[in-house]
Amino acid sequence: MADARASSFQKATQMAIEQSKGEGASTYAVSSYNGSLLRNQIIETHHSDELTFALKPVLDIIEVIFSRTTTDLHGNVQVFSSQASLANEKVLYSGHQDILVELPIITAAVSREVFCNWFKGVAAHNTTMDILHIIKHYSWDAKLVLAVGSFAMSFGGFRLVSELHSTNPIAKAVALLKNFPQTLELAGILKSMLEAIFLVVKAILDMTKSVIELYELSHNEYFTAESPEIIAATADIPTAVYWTIQSTVDCASQIMSLTAMDPEYLSKSWELSSLAHKLEMIRSQLVKQINLCYKFIEKKKDDEIFNSMARVLETSHIDNSISLNLLFREKDGSQPMLYDCLHQNLVPIEDLKGKVVGLYITDLNIVSEDYLILQQIYPEKLDDRNRIENQYEIVWIPVMDNWTNDKYWQFENLRDQMEWLSVRHPSQVALQVIRYIREICNFVKKPLLVVMDTDGKIVHKDATQMMCIWGNQAYPFSLAKEMSLWQQRNWTISLLAEGIDQYLPTWIEERKHICLYGGEDMEWIRSFTRTAKAVALRCGIELEMLYAGKNRSRERVVKKMINVTQRERLSKALEWKLISYFWLRMEKMCVSEPPPLAIPEEEGVDDEFFMPDDLYFVAPAQGKMRHSIFTGIVNMLSFGSSSKGWAVISGDTEKMLFEADGELLLKALFEHEKWKERAENDGFVRALEIYYHQLCNDLPHCISLILSDTELKGISCAACNKPMEKMVKYSCCTDRASFGYD
Known part of the structure; x- marks a missing residue:
């Protein structure tokens, strides 16, 4: 069972x-x-x-x-x-x-x-x-x-x-x-x-x-x-x-x-x-x-921190301590330190308290025209630290996507060649700061000089051009100061050649006629200088001449021109470095923002104001005899691009200034007898200018304008005032270093 x-x-x-x-x-x-x-x-x-x-x-x-x-x-x-x-x-x-x-x-x-x-x-x-x-x-x-x-x-x-x-x-x-x-x-x-x-x-x-x-x-x-x-x-x-x-x-x-x-x-x-x-x-x-x-979630938190940081950097505080600590705070929370490149030692961030701070932002391809000019300007503040315009400091912040040991070595090598301050190490810079630099300051590859005032507020997203144009006069390097500088300037020899030669201030003070000229045609240089001096002598005026080379010139060629000019006592000449700076400064003026304003109104003459249109400049109205700062700069760059020759002549008052193509100007000087009577009544510069423009209308000419990495709308010819056609030029010499800093 x-x-x-x-x-x-x-x-x-x-x-x-x-x-x-x-x-x-x-x-x-x-x-x-x-x-x-x-x-x-x-x-x-x-x-x-x-x-x-x-x-x-x-x-x-x-x-x-x-x-x-x-x-x-x-x-x-x-x-x-x-x-x-x-x-x-x-x-x-x-x-x-x-x-x-x-x-x-x-x-x-x-x-x-x-x-x-x-x-x-x-x-x-x-x-x-x-x-x-x-x-x-x-x-x-x-x-x-x-x-x-x-x-x-x-x-x-x-x-x-x-x-x-x-x-x-x-x-x-x-x-x-x-x-x-x-x-x-x-x-x-x-x-x-x-x-x-x-x-x-x-x-x-x-x-x-x-x-x-x-x-x-x-x-x-x-x-x-x-x-x-x-x-x-x-x-x-x-x-x-x-x-x-x-x-x-x-x-x-x-x-x-x-x-x-x-x-x-x-x-x-x-x-x-x-x-x-x-x-x-x-x-x-x-x-x-x-x-x-x-x-x-990470992005939202990142956005919150980023927006908070942006608010801090775009708001005035009691001083700049909060903003400085935000920018240079160590990741581990330790005391932030900066590196003094000149003395090669660490400095506390408190040393920047009460100073205007320029954040110089670049990648590791740092050798550029802006960098070399800043290196020339910065030492001036070291000579007299007590002057108000010298109460600023520059801090280098290198920005790269992927740091490697080789790049860290390159950073240290570059850092030791500078005279200003630097971040102690690239890893010290927080990702939020890098994001602010890229998104708000629009850093891509072109170097920027972002300026923070004494209250810790960002007052200029890129003062590089401003500093290159005005030097330490631009202190405290704000947009308001930049506008003020343009409003105080006219198209004069002082603006054109400010700070490039020790003799110029004396010549201006003594009310002498001044001629800046240049080019790479030695025969034209000999003929022009001798003819100009002879005409001036006949007109009974004191004419000082200064050789200023050519825009985008080669160092070897220009130095040869300088040597011949001085050896034959044709005129005084700028040093090669100053010639390169002279033309670079002119380009910076042309594309600066805010744009150069017109000269103040005079009786019987309308003002010309050139305002930006979508970040580009509008050319002056045609047919006007009066040149604005912008028109004068464009003309200088147009004439200075020719190897034949160029000149700009200032009268015994600074407001008498005109720029000219070298060959046509030389012809006008040769034909002095045709305009000498007008010169007795209207003055040497005014009479020469009027006759020169008559030649421009009667004779064929070809003028070009070369500017790097910029667009200008409606540019008019410097000789006949007709609209210029935009062309494209390809060149293997794409940076200023190959033009004179090699």
Whole structure:
């Protein structure tokens, strides 16, 4: 009878197992479901998010179970970090029992559903949907923790019995009731299957963590429910929850099948491995969305800091201490230090308190015309530190995208060749400061001199041209000061040649006629200087002449002209460096912003004001005899681009000034007899100018204007006042260094 009962029980059990492994119970049958249809079915099971609980402690407990149980029957395989396990085990002694009161009710219901459906042979998909209905009032992350927690309890119980049955009588008794001895005898056969289950368990836990992390991000202060980032990130959560819960169902089914089992009723290990892979694929998409959310949060925080910094730098304070500390604060919070390039020692930031600070921003390709001129101007302040216009300091801030050891070496080498201050090290400059330099100051590659006043406010985004034009007279280097300087100037010999020669101030004071001239045609130079002196002598005027070379000239050629001019005593001549500075200053004037203003109004003559149009300058109205500063500068650059020759002549009053093409001017001097009577009435310069323009109208001419990296609209010819046609010139000499600083 006993044998009959045993046989009957074994037959019933066998039938239950066979039914559970029937066609309808295929774990992967749902893989053929249309994706959108499946997602709609999953979402229909979700009624509300009204129920939730403290997920983190429960997740920590689950991880303790998984990390302690994912070893094979001989304790050789482990897929979880032991350090993570020890850290999470603190939750076991943290007194979270109050938040776990209702948890067993739900997890028991889930476990019962899994067991009953397995025994009835219900498909894993249907079991998963039933579980989702049980927990329909919980949020998606809470659903996942409940389902995974339910599986963790059954998986943990299975592993406790399998590990303790040989040493613990209670575990032994349970093992006998569960028919574990027969199961354990097949340990070698089951090894690969168990290892596959462990991989799925790890994938389940990883997915649960990612879903919880994503839900926490969705409630971050930088997001709303309508944020595109959150909508995109949470779109795949229902599907991820579904497949994770189904994975717990599949693993639980495998464990329950171990009771009175035959290996043929177990899934193949590769099927479980493919399930783990599927979870990882789904999770990888969630991780991408999580990373995008973190990047968004990081950008929002970065924007907040950046906007706060911009407000500080664009607001006046008691002094400049706040702004200086913001710019040069060390990343570790230590005392910010700057480097004195001249004396090669560190200086405290307090040394800049109460001073105007120019932030010289460049990359490591620093040798440019602006840099070389600043190097010439800066030492003037060192000679007399007490003068008000010398109460400023320049700090070099190198900006590069990718710093390497070679670039750091290059930085130190360049730093030691300077005379002003520098940041101690490029890493000292915060990323927010670099962003401000790029976005607000518009630094790309061209060097900038950003000026901060004594109150810590940025007052000029680029005073490079201003300093090159006016030198230390431009102190305190603000836009208001730049406008003031232009308003105080007329088109005079003083503006044209300010600071380039020691004799000029004396000549102007003595009301002498002054002629600046240049070119690279030695025969023209000889003829022009001798003729001009002869005509001046006949007219009874004192004429001083000064050779100023040619725009964009070669050092070797111009030095040859200087030597011949001085050797033959044709006139005085500027040094080569001053000639290069003279023309560079002229170019800076041409493209400076704000633009050069017209000369003040005089009786019977209308003013000409040249205002910028989309950052470009509008040319003067045609037909006007009166030249503005801008027109005069353009004319000088036009004539100075010719190798034949050019000249500008000033009368005995500074307001009498006109610029001319060399060949036409020489012809006008040769024909002095035709305009000498007018000279007696109107003055030498005025009469010569009128006759010169008559020649311009009568004789053919060709005048060009070369400017680097700039656009000027509506430029008129310096000789005939007709609009000039814009052309493109290609040259291998693209920087000032090749014109004279080599």
